[in-house]
Amino acid sequence: MKNILVAVDRPKFATQLTAYALELAKLTHGKIWIIHVSAANPTDLLSREAGPQFIYDKRTEDNVKSAAFIKQLAEDIIEQHNVPAEGLLIEGSMIKSIKKIVKEHNIDLIVAGHRKRNLVLELFTEDKKKDLIDELQIPLLAIPLA
DSSP states (O other): OOEEEEEOSSHHHHHHHHHHHHHHHHHHTOEEEEEEEEOOOOOSHHHHTTSOHHHHHHHHHHHHHHHHHHHHHHHHHHHHHOOOEEEEEEESOHHHHHHHHHHHTTOOEEEEEEOSSSHHHHHHHSTTTTTHHHHHTSOEEEEEOO
């Protein structure tokens, strides 16, 4: 497993998820890709006129904070554990974004959290998305989150 993708839904679980990926990366001399997918702000003027400006400002602020957090998490892995890591904030559809990253970076394993209703359940059990694992043809490590 040379390339391990950690899908971070919420920052409070990021350390727990990256810990598993870190152990696997150490064993396989792999690289960790930490991603957080957020909703994209509309870029065209007509879409922006549909809602108040503060919604777009808040989303932009949240994205800046998330990007800084993900980047810092990757830097900490590099500095503290000497394991290659990269953090990416991606705006857009979660499914399309994960598929794109898996293809672009030759991802061998996806590490994601699992709670009663969260990322894994939404990604891999909804009608439109349940075939994602089969489509990607790579393993998924689902980590139970407290």
